[in-house]
Amino acid sequence: MDKVVNTFGRKLLQVCYNTGLSVANCTLGSDTNGKFTFCNSYWTSVNDYLLLSPNNYGIISDFEVLEMNEFSDHMPLFFELNFSTICQKKQILQHALH
Numbered sequence: 001m002d003k004v005v006n007t008f009g010r011k012l013l014q015v016c017y018n019t020g021l022s023v024a025n026c027t028l029g030s031d032t033n034g035k036f037t038f039c040n041s042y043w044t045s046v047n048d049y050l051l052l053s054p055n056n057y058g059i060i061s062d063f064e065v066l067e068m069n070e071f072s073d074h075m076p077l078f079f080e081l082n083f084s085t086i087c088q089k090k091q092i093l094q095h096a097l098h
Contacts, residue, residue, distance in 0.1 A: 001034050002046040016051065024050040029063030029079070037065055040073045048074055059083060 005013075016022055025046060026034030037048035050063060061082035065075050 001036055002044070004045065008047075012049070020053060021051045022054055024052055024057070024060065024063055024079075025065075028057065028060050031064050035065040035075070037075050037077065038073055039068060039075070048077055050077055050079055 012023075025031055025037075028050075034046060036044040036046055038045050048065075050060075052060070059081050060079055062078070062080040064078050066078050068075050
């Protein structure tokens with residue numbers, strides 16, 4: 001939803017490029033539109049992110065930007081980790097090695 005990339009956004013993208021991380025917003029869970037994560041009386045933007053290695057996309061079972069609350073101009077990010085997939089892969093690997 002946020003179409004503006006400013007200096008900070010370009011720096012973040014460079015950090016992601018240098019480290020192999022990627023921005024998970026808009027790519028995982030129910031955040032298919034890339035909802036705004038900040039809103040005040042002047043503007044709305046996406047400036048809260050979940051950064052992770054593409055290797056770890058499989059352990060994220062849900063990601064969403066929650067509704068604004070009275071305590072902040074930033075919307076909370078919710079993500080759920082599913083480690084059972086990793087445990088199953090480890091068990092299969094251990095079985096294969098024996």
